[in-house]
Amino acid sequence: MNLEKRMRDNMGDHSHGSPDDSGTVAKAGTGTLDKFQDPGLPPHRKRLADTDPHAEKRAERQVALLFIISIIGTLSFFIAYFVLGRPENISEIRVQNAMLGLGTTFAMLGIGIGIVHWAKTLMPDHEISEMRHEITPEADRKDAEEIINQVIEETGIKRRPLIRNTLIGAIALAPIPAIFMFRDLDRTGKNAGEMVEQLRHTMWDKDVRLTRDPSGTPIKPSDVQIGSVFHVIPEGLDEAEDVLNEKAKAVVLLMRLDPDKMHISEGREDWHYQGIVAYSKICTHVGCPVALYEQQTHHLLCPCHQSTFDLTRECKVIFGPAGRALPQLPITVDSNGFLVAQSDFHEPVGPSYWERG
Known part of the structure; x- marks a missing residue:
């Protein structure tokens, strides 16, 4: 009994209490909360x-x-x-x-x-800390x-x-x-005519063979299968005076399509050979190399800004910022059965951000 009494004295006797008067449940509004004291700025440490x-x-x-x-x-x-x-x-x-x-x-x-x-x-x-006030x-x-x-x-x-x-x-x-x-x-804008003239002419010309880049091996129609892609340069490029600039203008993509899937515009009926077509590799947006070919959709994709060209419709732009189709290189075969160009491109290659008068 003495032990039980001492425990009640120490803990409080709540044996007959309720939540309202036992003191074991905290109730809102019965006390006041102390405000947090402003700790002030930390002491300044000199450097x-x-x-x-x-x-x-x-x-x-x-x-x-x-x-x-x-x-x-x-x-x-x-x-x-x-x-x-x-x-x-x-x-x-x-x-x-x-x-x-x-x-x-x-x-x-x-x-x-x-x-x-x-x-x-x-x-x-x-x-420092400053109080906000009206000014x-x-x-x-x-x-x-x-x-x-x-x-x-x-x-x-x-x-x-x-x-x-x-x-x-x-x-x-x-x-x-x-x-x-x-x-x-x-300056490029002022000399747009000169720039266009430079890009209008490349090393491609009548009877110039299409060769593999970089080996320079000539290409026969039998080498080009549906779905394959060849990176092509003109024969004799290594002998050019300015190889890099000439290659930048003349590089071409060579592919083969089912002729029944090709939509050919008037005047270009003989620009391909049995479905083999050649287009400039230089994107008409800002000049990045177009290098991705989707075999199932026949789309050419520029990896820089995602301009997309439809190969079945003469590389017309179907998506992205490019402003015009990729220039097409007219091709045929020579007497030895190798693919050759019929002429140079019929329009300037490369970007279209200047006026092409």
Whole structure:
């Protein structure tokens, strides 16, 4: 009995209580909740550059070095773009493309990483909290001016001429490559007639044999089966003065269809040979190589922007951004039974973004 009494004294006697008066059930509205206290801002931890003048100078030099790297990247772009000029072989093209890409990369990364490193090591990093309040238009203008002045002061750009000068140089040079590239696009528009004339003529001509790329082996009609695809170049391409440019214009896809499935327009009745057709491999959108052939649907697909051409309807565009059909190369066979061209393309090959007057 004494043990039972002591337990009731310690825990409370609820043997005859109900949920309403036993005290074991919490009820809403019977008490008040304490509000969460504002913990305030965490204590500010000084960085090494805030306490050590040598570390501050080192960080300043690092930021300036990153901006100088940006300047070097831009200059590398200029060298690749202007000094190397027009590369004549694949090795020079690879070097030029690498310099253009790396130059642009370092030009942008140097500025971006430099600004981030500047902010993390040298700019003030104190956290502040401000109450929101109504601002009149005039006060808003004054506050904006104060904020701008405060930002300039906190960056320390006035008292850090090394960072200021290298940043100005990097920012001044960085947009120039884009300006020259856009200028060249404009030049392409002004010389559209000349560009079209260049693309109107390729190495294809009457009786020029169709050969496999890259072996240069001539092709007979019996070699081309329904569903197969040949990447074709004109015979004698290796002897051309400018092999890469000539190949870029003249490369062709050769395929065979069931003649009953072909929809041939007037004037092209003899452009194929027993269902064997040849079309320019250069997409008429932006010049990517059309290289995917769907045997069941007879569709040619450009992998860059998904322009799709219907082979049964003379490679007319059925999907995608391309503006016109792939140019067709008229073909036949010579006296030795090899596939040959009847003539050059009857229209310019390649993209259609300029006027083709």
